[in-house]
Amino acid sequence: MERNATILAIFADSADAEAMSNYLAELPEVISVTADRSLATTLEQLAFNRIEPALTIIPGTLYPESMPLLVRYVRCCFPNTEILVIAQASAPPPSLERFMADQVRHLIVEPQQISVAAGGDFPLSLAIGNLIEKRQWTIDQYVKEGTEIREFKLTFSEEKEKIIRTLEDAIVGDSPEHEMLRHKGALLADEMLENAFYGAPRSDDGMKMFRKGERRQILPQENIAFRFAFDGETLAMEMQDGWGSLGADLVLEYLAKNSANMEAADDAGGRGLFIIWRFLDQFHVRVAPGKETLIGGHLRKSSQIPPETLHGFHITTG
Amino acid sequence: MDSSFKIVHQTRPLCNYFAMAGNIDAQAEAQLMGLPAKVNQQLVKFDFSDTGRINSMGIALLLRCFKRIKEEKKAEIQVMQVNPTNTMLFRMTGIFLLAAATKE
Numbered sequence: 001m002e003r004n005a006t007i008l009a010i011f012a013d014s015a016d017a018e019a020m021s022n023y024l025a026e027l028p029e030v031i032s033v034t035a036d037r038s039l040a041t042t043l044e045q046l047a048f049n050r051i052e053p054a055l056t057i058i059p060g061t062l063y064p065e066s067m068p069l070l071v072r073y074v075r076c077c078f079p080n081t082e083i084l085v086i087a088q089a090s091a092p093p094p095s096l097e098r099f100m101a102d103q104v105r106h107l108i109v110e111p112q113q114i115s116v117a118a119g120g121d122f123p124l125s126l127a128i129g130n131l132i133e134k135r136q137w138t139i140d141q142y143v144k145e146g147t148e149i150r151e152f153k154l155t156f157s158e159e160k161e162k163i164i165r166t167l168e169d170a171i172v173g174d175s176p177e178h179e180m181l182r183h184k185g186a187l188l189a190d191e192m193l194e195n196a197f198y199g200a201p202r203s204d205d206g207m208k209m210f211r212k213g214e215r216r217q218i219l220p221q222e223n224i225a226f227r228f229a230f231d232g233e234t235l236a237m238e239m240q241d242g243w244g245s246l247g248a249d250l251v252l253e254y255l256a257k258n259s260a261n262m263e264a265a266d267d268a269g270g271r272g273l274f275i276i277w278r279f280l281d282q283f284h285v286r287v288a289p290g291k292e293t294l295i296g297g298h299l300r301k302s303s304q305i306p307p308e309t310l311h312g313f314h315i316t317t318g
Numbered sequence: 319m320d321s322s323f324k325i326v327h328q329t330r331p332l333c334n335y336f337a338m339a340g341n342i343d344a345q346a347e348a349q350l351m352g353l354p355a356k357v358n359q360q361l362v363k364f365d366f367s368d369t370g371r372i373n374s375m376g377i378a379l380l381l382r383c384f385k386r387i388k389e390e391k392k393a394e395i396q397v398m399q400v401n402p403t404n405t406m407l408f409r410m411t412g413i414f415l416l417a418a419a420t421k422e
Contacts, residue, residue, distance in 0.1 A: 183403035190373045213344025272374035307406045
């Protein structure tokens, strides 16, 4: 099937456009637009000419704070376009409540201005490729080609500690960065496994079926599998379950709630998901309601994005 | 290394001191929920030097435990020897809103 590969890139100003020009120059069909007074007319003209971008890239300098209605307006002109927001880690974090309202499900947070030469475009190029080609995020996309992917199909909850030890042992190195990566990797694996064991299984009325920490057998139809890969720099990991009980809107709601009000965090749901998101450099969730949930992402040994700040995410369905 | 959770309690001059050893997760519930009853000083110190992983359930239990100490015992809470990963975790989950980090 032929894909519509047109990308619409909306920039706040010329400096914003310049920061991404090197990368976008290599893409075949990019329409660059500056958000000046003629923005509405320009978008309407594109729509009138039946140009329907598959992807619209919006900078965090514009949305949501400066132009909160921008996504709604873009979707009025181009109902089927995917929205990808790129924010700078050094800038004030964007409001996730607005993301929730507009169902914006793709965010990349760059530690500094995107530098192609420094390999800083990696999450961006991956996101553009996946969104244009309608591909899902998978852990092999995060690590060097040929890196072994370890897979564990779970049958008992007690297998958690053995899997975590295997992951820690795979991160070989004595530097403080290796030690930190082992700690973070172990915590992420713990949260992912606990979520699959105790968060995902729900009864018909949506209630949790198991209490956290209880010993339980995993039934084959639950299809719970944990995978990880480490290429010496990047640790990629993902957890799959056959419940599909996590809604895409609920994911954003959990991230927003836990980001906004730490004092109420004791009572907020989704703290485990929030921790996974903040400890990964880039986080992906794929939900097929009633069939499957996949939670994953990657973390670099030399990660520059502290967990205390907002991190990128991709939330997809189907 | 034994990663099962244990709390060692010492009464020191003018404070209660609790050393938290092992991973803090759902298995720590009974011990952490029983801890506020042992507080009888106005200063409570938690030593995390022998603590391993703290997952989201462990964070929930620590938040509940610390809130009860503050509300029921009106005591000040200090935490010490928290490793870098757990420090990040405490910052992003509100633990430091209830307990101050200290060196001693």
